[in-house]
Amino acid sequence: MSETTTLLNHRYGPDHTPSVVDNPIIDHLLNHRSLRSYADRPLPPGTLETLVAAAQSAATSSNLQAWSVIEVRDPDRRARLARLANNQAHIVQAPLFLVWLADFSRAQRIADAQDIELKAPGYFDSLLVGSIDAALAAQNAVVAAEALGLGTVYIGALRNDLQAVIDELQLPPLVYPVFGLCVGYPATQTAIKPRLPQAVTVHRDTYQVDAQREPGLIAEYAALAASFSRGQGQNSLDWRDQVIARLKDESTLHGRERIAGTLNAQLLALR
Amino acid sequence: MSETTTLLNHRYGPDHTPSVVDNPIIDHLLNHRSLRSYADRPLPPGTLETLVAAAQSAATSSNLQAWSVIEVRDPDRRARLARLANNQAHIVQAPLFLVWLADFSRAQRIADAQDIELKAPGYFDSLLVGSIDAALAAQNAVVAAEALGLGTVYIGALRNDLQAVIDELQLPPLVYPVFGLCVGYPATQTAIKPRLPQAVTVHRDTYQVDAQREPGLIAEYAALAASFSRGQGQNSLDWRDQVIARLKDESTLHGRERIAGTLNAQLLALR
Numbered sequence: 021m022s023e024t025t026t027l028l029n030h031r032y033g034p035d036h037t038p039s040v041v042d043n044p045i046i047d048h049l050l051n052h053r054s055l056r057s058y059a060d061r062p063l064p065p066g067t068l069e070t071l072v073a074a075a076q077s078a079a080t081s082s083n084l085q086a087w088s089v090i091e092v093r094d095p096d097r098r099a100r101l102a103r104l105a106n107n108q109a110h111i112v113q114a115p116l117f118l119v120w121l122a123d124f125s126r127a128q129r130i131a132d133a134q135d136i137e138l139k140a141p142g143y144f145d146s147l148l149v150g151s152i153d154a155a156l157a158a159q160n161a162v163v164a165a166e167a168l169g170l171g172t173v174y175i176g177a178l179r180n181d182l183q184a185v186i187d188e189l190q191l192p193p194l195v196y197p198v199f200g201l202c203v204g205y206p207a208t209q210t211a212i213k214p215r216l217p218q219a220v221t222v223h224r225d226t227y228q229v230d231a232q233r234e235p236g237l238i239a240e241y242a243a244l245a246a247s248f249s250r251g252q253g254q255n256s257l258d259w260r261d262q263v264i265a266r267l268k269d270e271s272t273l274h275g276r277e278r279i280a281g282t283l284n285a286q287l288l289a290l291r
Numbered sequence: 292m293s294e295t296t297t298l299l300n301h302r303y304g305p306d307h308t309p310s311v312v313d314n315p316i317i318d319h320l321l322n323h324r325s326l327r328s329y330a331d332r333p334l335p336p337g338t339l340e341t342l343v344a345a346a347q348s349a350a351t352s353s354n355l356q357a358w359s360v361i362e363v364r365d366p367d368r369r370a371r372l373a374r375l376a377n378n379q380a381h382i383v384q385a386p387l388f389l390v391w392l393a394d395f396s397r398a399q400r401i402a403d404a405q406d407i408e409l410k411a412p413g414y415f416d417s418l419l420v421g422s423i424d425a426a427l428a429a430q431n432a433v434v435a436a437e438a439l440g441l442g443t444v445y446i447g448a449l450r451n452d453l454q455a456v457i458d459e460l461q462l463p464p465l466v467y468p469v470f471g472l473c474v475g476y477p478a479t480q481t482a483i484k485p486r487l488p489q490a491v492t493v494h495r496d497t498y499q500v501d502a503q504r505e506p507g508l509i510a511e512y513a514a515l516a517a518s519f520s521r522g523q524g525q526n527s528l529d530w531r532d533q534v535i536a537r538l539k540d541e542s543t544l545h546g547r548e549r550i551a552g553t554l555n556a557q558l559l560a561l562r
Binding site: 028031032038039040041043044045046048049050051052054064065066067068069070072073074076077078079080081082083084085087088089090091092093094097121124125126127129130131133134136138139140141143144145146148149151152155156158159160162163164167168172173174176179188189190191192195198199212213215216218220221222223224225226227228229234235238245259260262263264266267268269270272273276277279280283289291 | 299302303309310311312314315316317319320321322323325335336337338339340341343344345347348349350351352353354355356358359360361362363364365368392395396397398400401402404405407409410411412414415416417419420422423426427429430431433434435438439443444445447450459460461462463466469470483484486487489491492493494495496497498499500505506509516530531533534535537538539540541543544547548550551554560562
């Protein structure tokens with residue numbers, strides 16, 4: 021069995037393996053797994069510069085480059101951020117911890133030189149522009165990190181208490197933390213997590229759901245995901261029930277139900 | 292001069308070239324350029340499946356997989372979408388055109404089987420979760436496409452008339468189009484676009500701006516970007532003035548000033 025086929029079997033299960041083009045960079049992408057346990061091992065010199073160069077090479081809307089990144093080194097600050105993000109120990113353990121920011125403050129500083137107040141950053145679309153710019157950049161950094169033998173995990177829980185994180189990082193108006201990212205060498209082996217069959221995720225021409233077929237495909241995925249979780253010694257709650265539990269009501273948002281107000285206080289997403 | 296150094300010189304200019312780790316996947320990422328002119332040449336079999344497999348291998352918040360993608364094949368639909376997106380001809384020309392969706396509709400269909408109405412998708416944070424999920428996935432697809440010798444360009448202008456695009460793609464509630472993506476072989480050579488120096492983009496521990504140093508670094512970047520644009524036969528408006536022109540007021544949002552209302556009508560970002 022080829023390397024590619026092995027990777028696809030892990031990702032989709034043997035019944036839903038698509039035919040993909042054989043290519044080492046594709047294999048590299050298929051091989052992604054998130055890492056939550058980091059070795060106490062220093063990173064190669066130039067790691068941060070490499071990840072940022074990869075990140076800056078990603079596309080950016082209208083070349084605005086409406087993002088920035090903070091490397092958090094101070095251990096006390098790391099510990100406080102970990103407490104704000106659901107006590108995730110890897111925020112403290114990982115040798116590199118980055119916070120990716122949507123940033124229109126730099127644009128405003130440029131405009132300040134001409135005594136111009138920018139109006140567009142307060143609009144909803146600009147929040148999307150900055151968040152998407154940050155996400156494209158960070159994903160390139162993730163692909164780069166894995167090329168160096170490093171693992172990563174995104175920290176969306178950095179939005180649980182958005183105001184406290186903004187204060188901790190001393191973010192000015194027009195800036196908000198989109199997510200964190202831990203980077204380091206693996207302390208443990210991790211496995212490739214299964215995903216939904218492509219037939220569930222891909223639509224043709226319009227959004228068409230095959231109401232006869234979709235529930236069965238999702239049930240097959242739930243079985244595959246449960247088998248994976250058991251193999252990892254994790255809880256094997258049915259994936260469908262996990263989705264419902266995560267999205268049922270505001271209690272599962274862990275504070276994120278308040279972020280609209282915090283973003284508005286940063287002068288973002290006002291209208 | 293090594294390949295890596297050449298790529299970095301194009302990206303940052305010779306005065307701000309960082310030291311990065313030498314690695315073929317890093318070089319691949321550094322080599323990105325957006326492509327707006329596509330050859331009339333069919334794609335290899337399995338291209339879509341390959342890009343989607345790469346996309347699904349990206350991280351996704353809480354494994355919700357809160358995104359979907361539509362491949363738009365119908366030429367008439369492509370032409371209508373191009374008209375809605377600032378008449379960008381490559382939307383029609385590219386052999387593959389994808390629309391990336393933030394999608395909580397699938398989760399709601401799963402919950403429907405238990406007669407549960409999900410509350411979290413209406414919250415602001417879920418809009419970010421779905422948009423970020425879609426962006427991470429799409430960026431992996433871009434890296435994969437370039438591995439196959441293909442070029443890409445993101446189409447943020449698909450949000451200019453969001454409601455019309457939602458209607459055209461027949462999107463149900465809890466779904467919105469984050470951006471489009473053109474994919475195909477290059478019809479013309481393109482060049483690596485310069486980006487801001489890393490010193491402007493990277494902060495340490497907190498958001499610190501060196502008010503003495505930043506304006507000069509940005510001015511150096513503006514000169515580099517103007518030189519690049521002249522070399523490409525493009526307008527060489529100062530980058531700082533481009534940023535101001537793009538963000539000055541709502542007229543430059545080209546309809547995107549209305550997206551908050553349209554998202555709300557999709558039952559997204561309500562609070």
